[in-house]
Amino acid sequence: MVIDQKLQKAEEAIKKTTQNINPRYRLGYHIMGEGNWINDPNGLVQYKGEYHVFYQHHPYDENWGPMHWGHVKSKDLVNWEYAPIALAPGDEYDRDGCFSGSAVNNNGELTLIYTGHNYINQEEDTFYQTQNIAVSTDGVVFEKVGQNPVIAHPPEDSAHHFRDPKVWKHNNQWYMVVGNSTKDQTGRVILYKSQDLRKWEYVGVLAQSDGTLGYMWECPDFFELGEKHILLISPQGIESKGDDYNNLFQTGYFVGEYDYEKNEYEKGEFLELDHGHDFYAAQTLVDEKGRRIVIGWMDMWESEMPTKQDGWCGALTIPRELTLGKNNAVSMNPIDEIVELREAKSVELENKSISDYHLAKENSSLLEIKAEFDLTDCKAESVGLTIKGVEEEEVVITYHIRDEKLSLDCSKMGKKEDGVRTTELVNDGKLTLRIFLDRSSIELFANDGMKTMTSRIYPNEERLGLMCFANKGEVNVKEFTYWKLKDIWK
Template sequence: MNTLQQAQDAVQLAAQKMNQRYRLGYHIMAPAQWINDPNGLIQYKGEYHAFYQHHPYDESWGPMHWGHVKSKDLVHWEHLPIALTPGNDYDKDGCFSGSAVDDNGQLTLIYTGHIYIDKKADTFYQTQNIAVSQDGVNFTKVVENAVIPEPPADSSHHFRDPKVWKHENNWYMILGNSTKDMVGRVILYRSTDLRQWDYIGVLAQSDGSLGFMWECPDFFELNGKHILLFSPQGMEKQGDLYNNLFQTGYLVGDYQYDTNHFTQTSSFTELDNGHDFYAVQTFLDEQSRRIAIGWMDMWESNMPTKADGWCGALTLPRVLTLSEDHKLLMNPVEELKTLRNAEYPALRNQTITTNYLVPTNEALLEIKAVFDLRNEQAVCLKIRGIREEETVLTYDYTTKKLILDCSKSGKTEDGIRTATLHVEHELTLQLFIDSSSIEVFANHGLATMTSRIYPTEERLGFEVAAGANVKELTYWTLNDIWK
């Protein structure tokens, strides 16, 4: 309890000193200091819970704790006390990522314990552990820890990020892992009680092109197919693909529980093509929606908020669906409409002959734009500052490319990201713009792009370039959930 209280006191003290310039208005953040991966996403006793990797003593990564928020509607979040702190023999250097389940009314967290052998040399080992709660706020690590003390014999020391679910009478756990030869893979365990686990085998493994380690795996069924979602480390850039240091993507296939055989029916596909999207985790809510939340930052990227006393945020919650051609689609949850403060219809059924500026200095915006593409080659939408800053979204009909350019909004190096988007006649864009982020949903989830932006100018508004045939242009000012 002392370590929990010390961590809580530290983050509250840091929050009092924090610079607010880039603080987000409707995204999950810690009160202060560092966060990364989302953990333990679950709807428990009617409320949504999200945990996250958290360092309460610094704005940079360090010994991982579990921060905690909850919500009744996936939109308005409440900070709760820190849930997990490291310090036991099995997790003394970090409570790393994991998941959550409801075990007969007991909220159960399953997480990786991190223990350094030599911190300077970055040699370590990892264990899998359990913590439980009756009230959804206060957690106790179980005496059986570590419930999985070591990886399989053919494994490297990379052995982390348990995702647990129940099928019929058994619990299943997948883990991100690599072989001794550093080939990324996902491995599977089974249990009847969450305490004693049997190693079943390899669920899926890289063919050599998908990196040296598969982090943050997730496995679930959609529309009769099984989806293996994971974050590979070490993939080589290929044109517009894999431009971030690490990616998050998925494989589609068929799975048989009795044989543990996952048959891939698709190649690896990136889930989001922006700058800042990683370590995605999903959960099934009481409406049977598969909802995903990711870390809205990227390793080794420029993070100006560190100078302000905080770093890291989570994406908006997104509903996952599978298209008929087995593409995973992401769209913002319907509840986000409750963020809307005022609606402003700007244009309808007009051809823009000169650049059209919609003036607004609001920092928190949702924009819906629908373009008729039958008579044009490109569409350009700019989020503009009062002088030179801008975030530019362009669709090129000839190349079928959606291009997000943040090079004049805080990403002066490597500022452009591109997604392939096949559109025939109509382009629909839904944009969520926060103080230091943009999330783009194109044609109802056929492409998504998520990036942090760091403007220094007051906002002038947003602008549609000349030549566009606008069917609809509407925007909403959004409320700040943290104020």
């Protein structure tokens, strides 16, 4: 195979960048680029005994630019290693970017399906987008196929937004959903089918906005979960509404019933998947254990990104398992394997009442924290956890018992503007919090994943410790435990 000069050049650029990276906010157990910019997770797949995650990547700059596909792989979803950059733009059908897409194992051939981005006028942001394929037999070196683009144009009633193909197999037929926008700027997801991944037939619209759900539905994913069909989308252009839709863009889902023969999707309301500041463009895979695993981009467009000063930007969430719970709500919980990160364990409280606070003096940056509060006869107004710096800095997680609302306040740790996120959380007499803390991120799973909140944080102070608290009354803390976690990149 001829060495791709574009890929070689990108690899050299990344190696050069890594020599000058400031490590202060580099994450300990999350997927991030070796340097420079990354965004959406792409091509989540299990292939030949390894999990592969690709991601949107600009290897030449810490800002977004012509998209490549970065690549990591793992045997256990916990310990990741970098693989060479998989895709570089510059061919006639992907001149200005290899945008987001997915991956499938096609009888031993690992196939990437991605969007080619092509500017007509970059200053005016006019462009056209195509769907393309690249293949590999070793899961490392990929070759774009001669039939590209496999879908050259969107349907006639489309605007130029036509991207993020997600492909799966059902009854020996390949299907593809693509994010799309109509000429009158209505977000939607459209559906194609194919026998061979090369020739695609347009089936029609799978789902469309009713006028309240934005102008473009990015990064669609369509799958079965608990005998229901879930449509996962990342809409752009939804107006904020109370505690909902407070990020620039959101990721959320519909739950419904789907008929393949008629292409009819009867769905419920759109629900946000994560309620923190930094969760977008999520994608899923089904692994060999039958689990539906999701990973999201752990950042948000147009937000503060202090790591740009350090020579890198962007990260992905820890892998999470999706399940369908009560009232057809999707729950997210860390995959079971994540416990392999645990090192030293500290039990701070067990079945102990507190009426003010309990401080665990622990200054590690990489922690898993578990706290369970008994709310059955609790007189306190609110309970929660604080991650405290030695002086002013803190992240505060508060559960307001009467209102049944959970809030995450990062305003004193890198999010001065718009630092608080809040969501409803029903309790059945208890509150459980499971928190994953890394050098510049926090991921919160409440009441067994009924609600999650993911945010980037940017501490400048040393850490003082972890504080478990109750406001205006007493609470019984059933458990307050934490583990130091290992740094997989060291």
